[in-house]
Ligand code: MD6
């Protein structure tokens with residue numbers, strides 16, 4: 619594969635870095651397809667009653683889910699009543715290697731949330747605060763159509779920076795950036811040879 623940005627690391631904020639083209643979509647996409655057969659993508663409802671535009675599923679011992687009662691990590695897929703599909707070894711390895719590159723050695727995620735964005739889908743500004751422990755980083759992998767990631771500070775009203783995330787980019791987010799507000803702007807019309815008119819994102823966490 620040609621790697622235009624081989625090994626380039628772009629600091630976003632203290633504790634947050636983009637590793638350009640760190641992940642191989644060719645390896646990851648068939649694994650995501652297999653997970654989605656066992657645990658289909660679905661549009662979750664927020665505690666406020668809104669249906670999310672992003673479709674989600676999970677793999678690993680715990681999965682992130684939402685309904686009218688709140689956000690939580692659950693060992694079972696509420697849709698099927700079954701355990702989430704196991705986390706593929708290639709996922710665990712990628713997350714560990716990316717975290718290590720960013721200065722967080724020994725990362726062993728037990729939860730992988732998989733987000734699927736159609737054109738126009740977005741993720742409103744939020745903090746990731748449903749985990750029990752903020753000492754571990756989050757590793758986030760972008761695949762398919764590029765998206766504009768926005769990130770601010772620990773207050774919703776802090777000024778936002780924007781960066782476009784491309785196929786294969788990995789963001790590692792920890793330390794003092796761990797509780798920064800962030801979101802994804804509405805996906806612009808585009809197609810990617812491997813995913814079509816769609817963006818996929820994997821976020822790896824240690825939840826407990
Ligand atoms: C996404 N990502 O990229 C959504 N959260 O589709 C996130 O919400 C996120 O990229 C925490 C850390 C990194 C992330």
Ligand code: FE
Pocket residue numbers: 744745746800
């Ligand atoms: Fe997030």
